[in-house]
Amino acid sequence: MSAKKLFWDEAGCCLMGSLEASYEVKDNCEVYVASESTGYGTDWYGMIDDLCDLLDNNTTMSTIDIGEKIVNLICNNPNEFKDIMTISAIRTDKLNKLVENIEELSSYLIENEESCYHKFLSARNQTKDYYFVNNTNFFSPYKFGYSYLLDLYDFVEQYLKIESEQPIQQILKKIKYNLSETIISECHGINQTGSHGLSIFYSTNDMLSTYSNYKLEFTQDTQWDDFLGNHKEKTKSSSSIYKYLLTYFNCFNFVV
Structure with a gap:
């Protein structure tokens, strides 16, 4: 999997799970992973090694599957910010x-x-x-x-x-x-009811x-x-x- 095929907002920027942001990078990646809400950095707090291992050890996996797995990892991250988390993976070709x-x-x-x-x-x-x-x-x-x-x-x-x-x-x-x-996959905490990923x-x-x-x-x-x-x-x-x-x-x- 080449680096340009998946855009993961790993810098923790808030509010990047928007149509505007994903559309802006659509020609440079196949899958876009980000959060609709603020405080995105807390969503993957304590699990950066797991996310890096996922990317390093699955070089033949499709970008769609990788995007879904990133969402699942963050969704199941048992930290204190779980209730306010939002995360989604977006197909840019759509x-x-x-x-x-x-x-x-x-x-x-x-x-x-x-x-x-x-x-x-x-x-x-x-x-x-x-x-x-x-x-x-x-x-x-x-x-x-x-x-x-x-x-x-x-x-x-x-x-x-x-x-x-x-x-x-x-x-x-x-x-x-x-x-x-x-929207390939989406997950949100109990305090983010109504979130659907974009x-x-x-x-x-x-x-x-x-x-x-x-x-x-x-x-x-x-x-x-x-x-x-x-x-x-x-x-x-x-x-x-x-x-x-x-x-x-x-x-x-x-x-x-």
Whole structure:
């Protein structure tokens, strides 16, 4: 097995189990192993020798099998961080189709912004997420002003529960199917319920401009960042209305 065929995020970088990160290296490896959550270095704490032995002693094993074995080793690692662990192995040859599906979804959401906004937001608020940036806005009942990675499979499942329109249902079902084809193996601790192995960026703050300006392959091949930009503006408008109403009603003191 040549070194370039498997990309294992052995440096312990947080939040690298994303569609954006895996798509960026898809041409340089066959299998991508990383974590959706923060604190990834703790997932394989105390077992680096076992992981190195696996790579050294199985040079004829397929990269898919190696990826699955790495996930199993980390999943069965009995350290104190087991409950918050997430780990997955991704087939990079399946990513193109999945990204095409995301582009379909992005395009549909842009074209049908008014009818999709509240359903999208409702699905998002029920989705397993991994928080990493806080641009505080405490007034909103929704998660305005934050940046997250959303578990993509969980998001699709939540959206399918509330979406009745056939065109977008079909797109979501294609994403769900191609996710099952892409994720070789996944494991997570009991405190990471809703994790399925691959996440996608979501933001309603200024972090979105940084995301777009990085010119990742994913943002160049999809309109996801364009959709998020539209979504951000609509969300800011809704948040402003909510804050106005909250301030207005707080001006009155009612005595019962």
